[in-house]
Amino acid sequence: MKEKDYHDIFSKFKGLQTDLIPILVRIQDKAGYLSEEAIRYVSEFLKMSQNQIYGVASFYPKFRFTEPGKKSIKVCMGTACHVRGGLFLSEAVGWKLGIGIGQTTEDKRFDFQRAGCLGCCTLAPVVKINEHVHSRMSVTRLKEILEKDD
Numbered sequence: 001m002k003e004k005d006y007h008d009i010f011s012k013f014k015g016l017q018t019d020l021i022p023i024l025v026r027i028q029d030k031a032g033y034l035s036e037e038a039i040r041y042v043s044e045f046l047k048m049s050q051n052q053i054y055g056v057a058s059f060y061p062k063f064r065f066t067e068p069g070k071k072s073i074k075v076c077m078g079t080a081c082h083v084r085g086g087l088f089l090s091e092a093v094g095w096k097l098g099i100g101i102g103q104t105t106e107d108k109r110f111d112f113q114r115a116g117c118l119g120c121c122t123l124a125p126v127v128k129i130n131e132h133v134h135s136r137m138s139v140t141r142l143k144e145i146l147e148k149d150d
């Protein structure tokens, strides 16, 4: 985001600390994540420390602090998926891509998140890649999907 983008967002607010969440939501909607730069701008605007902002924002799973990849992989860790192998799928993603939860690969192809129940437990275990839900996922099939270059 450019400096002007931040000012456009800030112009709709009075600069009160109660504006923090709606401001962060708007920044994330526009940029896809909350960068260090974004936190710095918000800190200056709201006269809050960056630590305070990180402290509040990290409480909400909606906010992310790394740039999203071209493909966002969400491994469901809800109960039904967990008992049907969600943890193995999660470990497979980390092992295959060399990144941890909340991180993005260096080439920006993938980012990796864990998710709470995605609402389709009968299809467990489930992995969501961008907007597509892959049902009854296996480690082998997941690795094949991650190797595909599309």
Ligand code: FES
Binding pocket: 076, 077, 078, 079, 080, 081, 082, 116, 117, 118, 119, 120, 121, 122, 124, 125, 126
């Ligand atoms: S627990 Fe995974 S979809 Fe519900």
